Amino acid sequence: MDRSDLVAGAEVNETRITSNYDKHPAIRVEATDENCWAGWKHISTQLQKHVNERRQYQPNVVLVVDCYQGVYWESLEKTLRDTLEYDSFVVTRTAYKEEEDIREMVYPYLTDDRVFGKLTSLEIQDYFDPKAVETLKKQVASGQGVTVVVGEGAAAVVGHGDILVYVDMARWEIQLRMRRHEVNNLGVQNQQATFSQQYKQGFFIDWRVLDRHKQTLMDSWDYVLDTNKHNEPKLVRGTSIRQGLKLVSNKPFRVVPFFDPGPWGGQWMKEVCDLDKSAENYAWCFDCVPEENSLLLRFGQHVVEIPSINLVFAYPQSLLGQHVYQRFGREFPIRFDFLDTMEGGNLSLQVHPTKEYIKEHFGLDYTQDESYYMLDTREDAVVYLGTKNGIDPTEMIDKLREAQQTSRFDAEKYVNKWPVKKHDHVLIPAGTVHCSGRNSMVLEISATPYIFTFKLWDWDRLGLDGKPRPIHIDHGEKVIQWDRQTEWTKKNLINAIEKIGEGDGWIEEKTGLHASQFIETRRHWFTGTVPHHTGNTVNVLNLIEGREAIVESPSGAFEPFVVHYAETFIVPAAVGEYTVRPHGESVGQQCATIKAFVRN
Ligand SMILES: O=P(O)(O)OC[C@H]1O[C@@H](O)[C@@H](O)[C@@H](O)[C@@H]1O
DSSP, X not given: OXXXXXXXXXXXXXXXXXXXXXXXXXXXEESSOTTEEESHHHHHHHHHXXXXXXXXXXXXXXXXXXXXXXXXXXXXXXHHHHHSOOSEEEEGGGGBOOHHHHHHHHHHHHOSOSSOOOOOOOOGGGGBOHHHHHHHHHHHHTOOSEEEEEEETHHHHHOSOSEEXXXXXXXHHHHHXXXXXXXXXXXSOOTTSOHHXXXXXXXXXXXXXXXXXXXXXXGGOSEEEEOSSTTSOEEEEXXXXXXHHXXXXXXXXXXXXXXXXXXXOBSHXXXXXXXXXXSSOBOEEEEEOXXXXXXXXXXXXXXXXXXXXXXXXXXXXXXXXXXXXXXXXXXXXXXXXXXXXXXXXXXXXXXXXXXXXXXXXXXXXXXXXXXXXXXXXXXXXXXXXXXXXXXXXXXXXHHHHHHHHHSOOXXXXXEXXXXXXXXXEEEXXXXXXXXXXXXXXXXXXXXXXXXXXXXXXXXXXXXXXXXBOXXXXXXXXXXXXXXXXXXXXXXXXXXXXXXXXXXTTEEEEEEEOOTTSSEEEEEXXXXXXXXXXXXXXXXXXXXXXXXXXXXXXXXXXXXXXXXETTOEEEEOXXXXXXXXXXXXXXXXXXXXXXXXXXXX
């Protein structure tokens, strides 16, 4: 098949009979499980063995077990007490400041807003009472025999000890535990608080504090303890985790996707991603939000789950590339996720803060610039985007406010409504009023900030908790760019697609994003082998057409990596050259990928 057979946008006539979407992408790190222990019996035996070995040449041994937020604390403490032999057992929580003082300390970052706080600059040490810390330190320093020290920030209180175990937690699992009211936020007893309160405290405070602390420990981890699956704990040597992270930072990989229902959620992902058919709907799939996702690392027969942000912390330069690292630091700036409204409803009519506004009000260095890639659509699919020519901004804001009482807002009077079809790409620079309508399957390709959605109108419906979702007209009116009207929107934001290259069996197009956004997107239609280069910046791709493709290294630098329809995958900057071609049942058929990277 030659390139004349490639038609940009042509749909492949395929029937997706069975889902081949991999929901648990595990990365093989070590062929055997000699550095990984599963189950409390084996875990405590290994820890005890290590302690005993140390005691052969030193009389006193300190085992420090530091934890992330969201660990089942009582259960962990009890298990360690029951299964280890020790002379003293120290719980660093006893050195926390008074809860009232901690609440006062975090309040400026937590604020009274239902959704938004401000990113904290607090450090883990701020949670502890200096006098109590001194006492604990003395107690540990003078401890005879074996001392076990346990708690969030334990290593910040008493140092790394002789053996350091880190109990990490995946963000998604923490959120599920918060929803079930099973865990507390850092330094407080609040497990009965609402999920949104706990999430806000996690997002703006706890996870910032503990991520900063974690980064100081990673090189010293003797072990990582994975208790994400409560009844299937796993312990891995720190050297093996570090080796795994190094491996992943040099090859294409996927993070673990997670799926969540919503008031507008749809039915498409159930089929394509093979989800529980009895669930009412699935709205979101987060499949490249490394701050929230996790990695599955395989050691022999055991699979260990760790937060994928650990990779950004450990190998930012190989993963992100020099210029992205310089610009964003240890953050992953690109986000891919799905928004499924097939047989569901409209998203909220919304707007995101401008760069200045997000910095000033919420403390972030870059903003929620977005785009909607239409992965699939029904006949009636639309995107609301940009305000209509000549509308009166004051009137629109007044009507939005009134709508909170009247339950009516004539969105079409003020906002353009554009029909969309499969493979359209809609660009949404921050400050543009927007909303994806029902019967669409959106692949969102955006900058990473993801909770700064100022809802303007939620179509008079309730959230899943039976209450109206929070509306943010006061924020919204300050950031809407009123000059993004009909013609401008059409010209600049809808299908600004340009063919920029071709080769044997492939075509390359630039599809966005808008010049004001830092992400560039390239789409390739191909039946042959497409040459790619990371350009020394991290690449994020999704197979947007075709059942299966294979990613290969021309120099054999990494093992061939197979991806399936709708799977997002990350290619670290350090990979350099790679190719993508149809594979398996897609050989001879047209496939397509969309690739995102940070502009130079
Ligand atoms: O849940 P609502 O407010 O309808 O928004 C759904 C989604 O819309 C998108 O444009 C993004 O802003 C997402 O971050 C958001 O989750």
